[in-house]
Amino acid sequence: MLKYIGRRLLYMLLSLFLIITATFFLMRAAPGGPFSGEKQLPPEIEKNLNEFYGLDRPWYEQYFDYLISIAQWDFGPSFKYKGQTVNDLINNGFPVSFFLGMEALFIAVGLGILLGIIAALNHNKWQDYGAMVFAVMGISVPSFIMASFLQYVLAIKLGLFPVARWESFMHSVLPALALATTPMAFIARLTRSSMLEVLSNDYIRTAKAKGLSKFQITVRHTIRNALLPVVSYLGPLSAQILTGSFVIEKIFGIPGLGSHFVLSISNRDYTTIMGVTVFYGIILLSAMLLVDIAYGLIDPRIKLAGGKKGE
Amino acid sequence: MEKLLEVKNLEVSFQTYGGEVHAVRGVSFHVNKGETLAIVGESGSGKSVTSQAIMRLIPTPPGKIKNGQILFNGEDLVQKTDKEMEEIRGRDIGMIFQDPMTSLNPTMKVGRQIMEVLIKHQKMSHAAAKERAIELLRLVGISMPEKRVNQYPHEFSGGMRQRAMIAIALASNPKLLIADEPTTALDVTIQAQILELMKDLQKKLGTSIIFITHDLGVVANMADRVAVMYAGKIVEMGTVDEIFYDPRHPYTWGLLASMPSLDSDDKKELAAIPGSPPDLTNPPKGDAFAPRNPYAMRIDFEQEPPMFKISDTHYAATWLLHPDAPKVEPPEAVKKRLRKLSSNYEKPILVKESE
Numbered sequence: 120m121l122k123y124i125g126r127r128l129l130y131m132l133l134s135l136f137l138i139i140t141a142t143f144f145l146m147r148a149a150p151g152g153p154f155s156g157e158k159q160l161p162p163e164i165e166k167n168l169n170e171f172y173g174l175d176r177p178w179y180e181q182y183f184d185y186l187i188s189i190a191q192w193d194f195g196p197s198f199k200y201k202g203q204t205v206n207d208l209i210n211n212g213f214p215v216s217f218f219l220g221m222e223a224l225f226i227a228v229g230l231g232i233l234l235g236i237i238a239a240l241n242h243n244k245w246q247d248y249g250a251m252v253f254a255v256m257g258i259s260v261p262s263f264i265m266a267s268f269l270q271y272v273l274a275i276k277l278g279l280f281p282v283a284r285w286e287s288f289m290h291s292v293l294p295a296l297a298l299a300t301t302p303m304a305f306i307a308r309l310t311r312s313s314m315l316e317v318l319s320n321d322y323i324r325t326a327k328a329k330g331l332s333k334f335q336i337t338v339r340h341t342i343r344n345a346l347l348p349v350v351s352y353l354g355p356l357s358a359q360i361l362t363g364s365f366v367i368e369k370i371f372g373i374p375g376l377g378s379h380f381v382l383s384i385s386n387r388d389y390t391t392i393m394g395v396t397v398f399y400g401i402i403l404l405s406a407m408l409l410v411d412i413a414y415g416l417i418d419p420r421i422k423l424a425g426g427k428k429g430e
Numbered sequence: 431m432e433k434l435l436e437v438k439n440l441e442v443s444f445q446t447y448g449g450e451v452h453a454v455r456g457v458s459f460h461v462n463k464g465e466t467l468a469i470v471g472e473s474g475s476g477k478s479v480t481s482q483a484i485m486r487l488i489p490t491p492p493g494k495i496k497n498g499q500i501l502f503n504g505e506d507l508v509q510k511t512d513k514e515m516e517e518i519r520g521r522d523i524g525m526i527f528q529d530p531m532t533s534l535n536p537t538m539k540v541g542r543q544i545m546e547v548l549i550k551h552q553k554m555s556h557a558a559a560k561e562r563a564i565e566l567l568r569l570v571g572i573s574m575p576e577k578r579v580n581q582y583p584h585e586f587s588g589g590m591r592q593r594a595m596i597a598i599a600l601a602s603n604p605k606l607l608i609a610d611e612p613t614t615a616l617d618v619t620i621q622a623q624i625l626e627l628m629k630d631l632q633k634k635l636g637t638s639i640i641f642i643t644h645d646l647g648v649v650a651n652m653a654d655r656v657a658v659m660y661a662g663k664i665v666e667m668g669t670v671d672e673i674f675y676d677p678r679h680p681y682t683w684g685l686l687a688s689m690p691s692l693d694s695d696d697k698k699e700l701a702a703i704p705g706s707p708p709d710l711t712n713p714p715k716g717d718a719f720a721p722r723n724p725y726a727m728r729i730d731f732e733q734e735p736p737m738f739k740i741s742d743t744h745y746a747a748t749w750l751l752h753p754d755a756p757k758v759e760p761p762e763a764v765k766k767r768l769r770k771l772s773s774n775y776e777k778p779i780l781v782k783e784s785e
Contacts, residue, residue, distance in 0.1 A: 321532040330520030
């Protein structure tokens with residue numbers, strides 16, 4: 120197990136290196152730069168700025184310098200937010216996005232699995248149709264419409280929650296709901312179809328023949344086996360949700376990490392682009408590793424050691 | 431002999447897009463305490479449906495027990511609620527299925543799957559159930575049960591998994607064990623071991639067995655009595671000797687003639703029954719076997735044959751036993767096995783419907 124995790128960490132480093140390299144060169148290949156704007160800067164100032172940030176040096180020097188500083192967890196200063204480093208941006212934004220994301224994940228996974236199970240156990244009855252209509256709506260309605268809808272109904276009309284801003288737990292409920300809707304609907308559909316498949320298995324008939332009740336069969340024999348597809352979806356999903364959403368954070372005025380992904384690119388804020396991309400890569404790769412470990416725990420037939428030497 | 435199970439005029443059908451499939455059409459039989467009844471028939475003859483109806487494992491809908499009684503210890507299982515059936519399944523009636531590779535939950539330890547039955551029906555504690563699970567694994571001939579009890583099904587071979595299934599089915603000493611083609615998915619040497627094991631356990635525990643199979647060779651080895659099913663009906667029923675040495679129904683003849691035996695001439699081709707079973711969405715008028723039956727008479731196509739009684743234990747549903755029917759010779763392969771049985775009546779007696 121430890122050996123497996125060690126090997127996986129090594130692969131993660133390799134993937135990260137590839138991500139960094141690809142982003143670095145793609146970013147440089149895009150036209151424009153951090154200081155090109157509508158108002159042309161005087162050439163002397165631009166030259167000074169480039170010199171200050173090291174942008175006048177040959178690309179390979181910049182590249183290797185960057186690799187070295189990233190290895191020391193130093194993403195450099197932001198070009199756009201004066202006086203702040205990219206580390207500051209991440210340290211300030213990520214806790215907010217993470218908290219909101221965890222809340223949304225919790226809602227999406229809990230409600231999604233519950234809905235899926237109810238639908239599967241009442242296959243082709245009204246509960247099933249009801250849950251699936253709900254799910255299709257959740258998948259098709261974009262999050263910004265869901266967000267405005269929630270703001271209008273729950274905040275403005277009913278006054279249950281604050282409309283926007285990031286101050287207390289109550290402020291986080293609406294954005295979390297809006298963020299959770301689509302993944303929840305997706306998880307519900309995934310759980311339902313996977314439950315239905317498991318329920319048609321011979322070992323479910325064996326469990327019935329043992330005299331177990333419907334509840335015991337569902338809890339002990341069905342859910343666990345039906346959750347594998349949900350768990351594998353959870354990897355990329357959690358990376359995406361935990362690092363924040365541009366749309367939701369803009370609508371609710373939340374100081375999260377999500378907006379940096381979009382704004383840094385249009386700003387050509389090189390260090391921020393690199394920083395958030397690398398950060399996202401790390402979160403995604405760790406989520407995948409966790410998913411693979413969870414897989415091995417759920418299904419004993421999956422051996423984490425790679426199956427060569429056994430345990 | 432005391433009857434443990436008595437099935438009376440059981441009818442099961444399934445609602446499908448193509449219409450209602452009458453899978454079991456009026457089946458009656460009984461199982462005595464401690465005996466083995468084999469139900470034989472080709473695929474689609476309704477033997478598995480019959481056994482699942484006894485356990486009330488028919489998925490409803492689309493399936494439905496339309497008619498009949500299943501008396502187990504005098505109580506009608508058809509009338510039981512789902513909750514009452516949960517108490518009977520696993521405790522009074524155990525079941526073994528055809529494919530041991532898929533019949534065990536792959537993500538649960540084998541021991542745990544046995545313990546479930548013990549905890550549910552015998553109200554055992556976790557520790558006691560584990561003790562007993564180890565004992566049961568030893569009983570069904572699995573070596574090193576202390577280690578095996580903590581393993582998952584994928585660490586077991588096919589034969590061992592079927593042994594584990596038997597351990598699950600027998601965990602709470604059921605009075606009746608239903609084995610639905612328990613050896614079909616196993617290779618021949620393992621088949622023999624599993625059959626030996628079942629016979630041995632039956633002797634030790636006194637369990638009655640309903641043994642469902644399409645393999646007549648297995649029947650001769652296992653059963654006390656045999657019921658031959660065709661198109662959702664029992665066409666002939668009798669003791670093993672009666673079915674093997676004095677068969678009366680042309681379908682039974684066909685089955686016996688298509689079975690290889692040690693003394694059969696290896697140059698001769700095995701006989702096959704021509705044609706295929708009828709579509710049970712629209713069961714044919716008259717005898718369902720008539721279109722494939724070389725001995726069919728005109729009445730076979732018009733009217734269903736009644737049951738005739740050949741001895742106290744031997745029944746067959748064919749017009750050939752009617753006093754007015756012409757005398758016919760069974761096929762060569764069957765004729766070789768015929769013996770005079772002393773228990774036979776002088777003449778077959780027509781069984782009245784009400785019985």
